[in-house]
Amino acid sequence: MTINSAVRLLAGSMVLISIALSFWVHPYWIALAIFVGFNLVQSSFTGFCPPSIILRRFGLKE
Numbered sequence: 001m002t003i004n005s006a007v008r009l010l011a012g013s014m015v016l017i018s019i020a021l022s023f024w025v026h027p028y029w030i031a032l033a034i035f036v037g038f039n040l041v042q043s044s045f046t047g048f049c050p051p052s053i054i055l056r057r058f059g060l061k062e
Contacts, residue, residue: 003052003060010051011036 001009014036021029043049056062
């Protein structure tokens with residue numbers, strides 16, 4: 001698995017988890033989905049993506 005596909009998998013999972021938590025636990029969990037979306041937008045403009053740095057340290061290939 002490459003870093004790009006792992007970042008997409010992680011982002012999609014975080015959004016789905018956030019929606020489930022906002023439904024079953026508390027509506028403020030939707031803030032996590034907003035944060036993930038904001039991070040995806042800013043990384044498309046700046047190229048800076050913190051999860052890719054972490055995944056690179058775990059040994060995933062470019």
